[in-house]
Amino acid sequence: MILLQRCVQSPIMRRLSSTAQAKNYTPPASVIVPSPQYPTPVAKKHNLVQILSEEQMRRRDTDGRMHLFSRKNPHCVVPGSVLLVENSTSLSKNTTTTFMGIVIAISRKGIDTSFTLRNIVMKVGVEQRFFLYSPMLKTIKVLQRSSENKFRRAKLYYLRDQPGKVFQPLQGLWKQEQAEVAGGNARK
Amino acid sequence: DEIVCVVKKARPISSSLAGTQAATIKVKKGDVRRALIVRTRKEMSRPDGRYIRFDDNACVLLNNKKEPLGTRVLGVVAAELRQKKWMKVVSLAPRVV
Numbered sequence: 001m002i003l004l005q006r007c008v009q010s011p012i013m014r015r016l017s018s019t020a021q022a023k024n025y026t027p028p029a030s031v032i033v034p035s036p037q038y039p040t041p042v043a044k045k046h047n048l049v050q051i052l053s054e055e056q057m058r059r060r061d062t063d064g065r066m067h068l069f070s071r072k073n074p075h076c077v078v079p080g081s082v083l084l085v086e087n088s089t090s091l092s093k094n095t096t097t098t099f100m101g102i103v104i105a106i107s108r109k110g111i112d113t114s115f116t117l118r119n120i121v122m123k124v125g126v127e128q129r130f131f132l133y134s135p136m137l138k139t140i141k142v143l144q145r146s147s148e149n150k151f152r153r154a155k156l157y158y159l160r161d162q163p164g165k166v167f168q169p170l171q172g173l174w175k176q177e178q179a180e181v182a183g184g185n186a187r188k
Numbered sequence: 189d190e191i192v193c194v195v196k197k198a199r200p201i202s203s204s205l206a207g208t209q210a211a212t213i214k215v216k217k218g219d220v221r222r223a224l225i226v227r228t229r230k231e232m233s234r235p236d237g238r239y240i241r242f243d244d245n246a247c248v249l250l251n252n253k254k255e256p257l258g259t260r261v262l263g264v265v266a267a268e269l270r271q272k273k274w275m276k277v278v279s280l281a282p283r284v285v
């Protein structure tokens with residue numbers, strides 16, 4: 001439940017906020033209150049949807065993925081970086097599928113923020129589009145962050161027509177990553 | 189998805205096998221057969237919202253009993269097949285994405 005403070009207070013709200021009853025309100029047991037309660041936002045005339053989506057984004061921002069893709073972060077993921085994504089295939093089982101690829105597009109749309117990874121698997125190019133705030137997305141690892149001069153575009157769709165030279169180092173990165181994971185597991 | 193398709197290009201059957209029983213199983217140009225689509229260039233959506241796209245369109249030929257005609261499947265295959273219960277093709281595929 002979000003308790004909104006309207007800038008222009010309606011008579012009802014004014015009455016409730018003055019009493020102690022409103023401040024110490026405990027919802028009945030039948031109402032499920034989501035656990036992290038954020039401070040009451042100020043709902044001006046039109047930004048209610050924006051507030052709701054921002055809250056949803058913060059709720060789903062486990063393991064700091066919002067920071068990975070936010071423009072304010074100087075080390076954010078940039079089109080051309082190599083990412084390794086782990087997706088859980090079903091909610092009941094613990095099975096995960098991993099996909100690695102070059103980010104060719106980042107579409108920032110609030111809670112529907114998505115990124116597309118492209119890789120060449122067995123001589124066939126495969127592109128997968130992942131939604132950042134999906135609960136099925138388990139982990140995102142940045143294997144290689146591209147330098148600013150390498151890919152000077154926001155959307156790298158031209159890579160579809162190009163021969164796969166760009167994708168050749170990905171195999172090496174994958175093996176490196178596997179070795180690191182194996183080393184980590186052995187140490188445990 | 190299963191489709192009915194026409195074979196436009198096929199490897200010529202070698203003359204040694206021309207008259208034998210094996211030749212009837214082999215695929216000739218102009219055959220109308222059933223096939224199972226395994227890769228599409230058009231993006232397919234997954235139930236959790238992911239989209240997947242391949243660079244080409246590919247299918248696996250099936251016989252009338254909906255079993256794959258060949259003994260091997262080449263290249264990547266979409267994981268949708270597992271969902272749609274084409275387990276034989278999935279097990280033959282070298283990589284499922």
